[in-house]
Amino acid sequence: MEVRREKVVVTLLLITIMLSVSSVVVTMNLDTGQPQSSSVIDSGNLNGNVQLVVEEPPMNIIENQE
Amino acid sequence: MKSTNVLMVIAVLAVGLAMFNLIITVNKVQDVEKLTGFAVTDTADVNLSVASNLLINFTTDSVDWGTGYVTPGAGNADLYTNGTIVGGSWSAVSSPLVIENAGNENANISLKASNDAAGFIGSASALYQVNVTEKDAGACSGGMVHSNTWNSINTTEFLYCGNLTTASGVDELYVNVHIRIPETGVPIGSKGSIITATAEVV
Numbered sequence: 001m002e003v004r005r006e007k008v009v010v011t012l013l014l015i016t017i018m019l020s021v022s023s024v025v026v027t028m029n030l031d032t033g034q035p036q037s038s039s040v041i042d043s044g045n046l047n048g049n050v051q052l053v054v055e056e057p058p059m060n061i062i063e064n065q066e
Numbered sequence: 067m068k069s070t071n072v073l074m075v076i077a078v079l080a081v082g083l084a085m086f087n088l089i090i091t092v093n094k095v096q097d098v099e100k101l102t103g104f105a106v107t108d109t110a111d112v113n114l115s116v117a118s119n120l121l122i123n124f125t126t127d128s129v130d131w132g133t134g135y136v137t138p139g140a141g142n143a144d145l146y147t148n149g150t151i152v153g154g155s156w157s158a159v160s161s162p163l164v165i166e167n168a169g170n171e172n173a174n175i176s177l178k179a180s181n182d183a184a185g186f187i188g189s190a191s192a193l194y195q196v197n198v199t200e201k202d203a204g205a206c207s208g209g210m211v212h213s214n215t216w217n218s219i220n221t222t223e224f225l226y227c228g229n230l231t232t233a234s235g236v237d238e239l240y241v242n243v244h245i246r247i248p249e250t251g252v253p254i255g256s257k258g259s260i261i262t263a264t265a266e267v268v
Contacts, residue, residue: 007068015226020083027090030232046265048124048163050186051258052131053119053143057138 116118122265129163129243131156136249142191143247154247163241164201165263167230174208175227175239175266180260186245188253193246194219196261198226198249201238207231208268216244219261229268 129147134156136143143154147162167173179186183194195216200206206213208228217224231237241261 001070006073010073010076012070013073013080016080017076020087024087024090025084027087027094037223045123045127046262046263048127048129048165048241048263049258050129050245050261051256052245053133053256054247054252054254055133055135056254057135057155061256062093062138 103153107172118171118267119169120172120173120265120267121167122175122263123168124163124263125166126161126164126237129159129161131159131245136247136252138249141249143194143245143249145243145245147242147244153249157186163243164260165230165241165267167232167237170232172207172231172268174227174268175206176223176225176264176266177219177229177241178221178223178262178264179219180221180262183218183246186257186259187247188250188252188257189246189248191246191251193244194259195244197240197242197244199226199240199242201240202236205230205236205238223264230265 086187096176133146133155134143134151137153137155137186140153144150144152145154145156145159149160149161151158153219167174167175177196177198180193181194183192184190186192186194196213196219197216198210199214200210206227206229210227211225213226227239230239243261
């Protein structure tokens, strides 16, 4: 019974160590550097569209012209 | 006895790691205080830099005269973005293209088109012109080239506005468009062209 309890404690301690190691890794990777402003170059909407459709004049207009 | 020793070693390791973690965390938190301007005295300095932002927009980006024909006997049809249609049946367009400097850098503005008059309309007698003006006086603080005159536009880039400012209300250009469509020799169908603005930081 006592041996079993010790195994449980060892397991819990191992888990504690793993969590502690993970925590150290995360903390060391914490970026505390000054926020860097990126240089933004945004071209935006640079295009304007020009469009139309050319059709034949109606026949009655052509006939009136003639 | 043996398992107790193992337990002890592991426990010591756990405590050691926890202390190491605590030290690292405290150091990092101190760094955060310094870099964010946390006030440890009665005055504090926070430094920042504003990034260069070159942003040019066509806020009015479409001119569409719809469908129409050249009036028989007129010779040509002339379409303008000031609402004028001469010799044709197309719908009037009263709004020119508008270019705005929405960034924080003054910029020279050049224009070019995806095709020239012949490529756009399909006739060597056609005209495809733009007339660039300041929407508000002083927008081009570096001066304008060919201001308020009709100039043919084609695939070659041409500088129109020097130093378009970013000041609110003085940062826009009008680009009026004129197209001349000959009565004869123009293929029936849809015609399209794209005017491209290029901005260069002064």
